Amino acid sequence: MERWFSRITMFWMLFLGEVQSQDWTKCSTGCTCDGNKMSVTCNGLKNVPNDIQKDAKKLDLGFNSLSKLSPTAFHNLKELTYLNLDINQLQTLPIGVFDQLVNLADLRLNTNQLTSLPPGVFDHLTKLTILGLGDNQLQSLPHGVFDKLTELKTLSLNDNQLRSVPDKAFDKLSKLEMIVLTDNDWDCESCDILYLSQWIRVNSEKVKQYTDGKYFADPDGVTCQGTMESVNKITKENTFQAGCPTTTQQMATSPASTTTTETMTVREKQTKPRMKIFQEELFSKASIFFCQVIFTQHVSLVVIHILAEIPLLHIVCVVRKP
Numbered sequence: 568m569e570r571w572f573s574r575i576t577m578f579w580m581l582f583l584g585e586v587q588s589q590d591w592t593k594c595s596t597g598c599t600c601d602g603n604k605m606s607v608t609c610n611g612l613k614n615v616p617n618d619i620q621k622d623a624k625k626l627d628l629g630f631n632s633l634s635k636l637s638p639t640a641f642h643n644l645k646e647l648t649y650l651n652l653d654i655n656q657l658q659t660l661p662i663g664v665f666d667q668l669v670n671l672a673d674l675r676l677n678t679n680q681l682t683s684l685p686p687g688v689f690d691h692l693t694k695l696t697i698l699g700l701g702d703n704q705l706q707s708l709p710h711g712v713f714d715k716l717t718e719l720k721t722l723s724l725n726d727n728q729l730r731s732v733p734d735k736a737f738d739k740l741s742k743l744e745m746i747v748l749t750d751n752d753w754d755c756e757s758c759d760i761l762y763l764s765q766w767i768r769v770n771s772e773k774v775k776q777y778t779d780g781k782y783f784a785d786p787d788g789v790t791c792q793g794t795m796e797s798v799n800k801i802t803k804e805n806t807f808q809a810g811c812p813t814t815t816q817q818m819a820t821s822p823a824s825t826t827t828t829e830t831m832t833v834r835e836k837q838t839k840p841r842m843k844i845f846q847e848e849l850f851s852k853a854s855i856f857f858c859q860v861i862f863t864q865h866v867s868l869v870v871i872h873i874l875a876e877i878p879l880l881h882i883v884c885v886v887r888k889p
Contacts (some may be wrong), residue, residue, distance in 0.1 A: 595619055614641040625649040633657055642667045651675040660684060666691045676704040677723060690715045701747060702726040714739045725748045732761035737766055737852045745782060748789045755791035755801045758811035767799040
């Protein structure tokens with residue numbers, strides 16, 4: 568009797584073990600599953616399956632036709648360490664879509680159609696070491712979007728439409744080893760480029776380019792829009808915006824949401840046409856010369872008051888009269 572009970576017990580254990588292993592054989596439609604590596608690979612999909620194994624460590628959704636994600640698409644997959652969404656048609660990312668993936672170390676979003684990122688989209692990914700955002704249509708980055716990624720080692724932002732990055736955008740990435748910034752629309756005629764320019768100079772060995780199947784340091788390869796001038800060569804002295812604040816001044820100002828008088832002054836100088844500035848300077852010099860001629864010839868004050876109908880001459884001539 569005891570021997571028979573032992574055999575029944577062993578049978579049930581084997582049966583239950585077989586049933587448990589069959590969880591990985593019942594893979595989502597359009598996907599293949601590897602129970603040993605705890606990985607799932609899906610192809611030919613337009614939506615993320617809702618029955619992916621909850622204990623999956625790796626999920627490869629690359630080369631699909633995903634155009635959008637549900638905010639809860641990955642909320643049951645808390646064990647994921649790798650998520651590949653490369654080469655899809657994603658145009659936006661919902662707020663909170665990655666919030667449950669607290670163990671994620673590798674997130675690939677390259678070659679999609681992302682034009683923007685929601686604020687805080689990566690804030691819960693504190694174990695992330697690799698983040699790929701290359702070959703999208705990103706036009707700007709939210710302030711602080713990378714601040715929580717203190718373990719990040721690799722960041723790809725190449726082949727987007729970025730004109731600048733927010734002040735202090737990379738300052739919290741203390742473990743960063745490689746960043747790819749090539750082929751963007753870096754606007755070197757804007758004061759906003761100064762942070763990136765200085766950051767590249769200080770971190771030149773981290774700024775890489777991908778060529779012939781390998782990455783190599785190339786800080787000079789990050790170039791200004793429409794020219795071959797390197798971004799890291801741009802300083803406030805060699806741009807036409809003489810009023811750009813220094814990096815120290817930028818760091819001392821209030822957050823980007825607050826517009827200071829100094830910032831407004833800089834913007835006014837940025838938008839003021841060069842020709843207009845030149846014309847005003849030329850007119851001012853000509854006025855001073857004219858007044859000097861008047862005083863040399865001892866022209867009466869009456870004439871000066873007549874000339875005062877022209878405001879600039881009034882200021883120059885009356886104030887400068889000996």
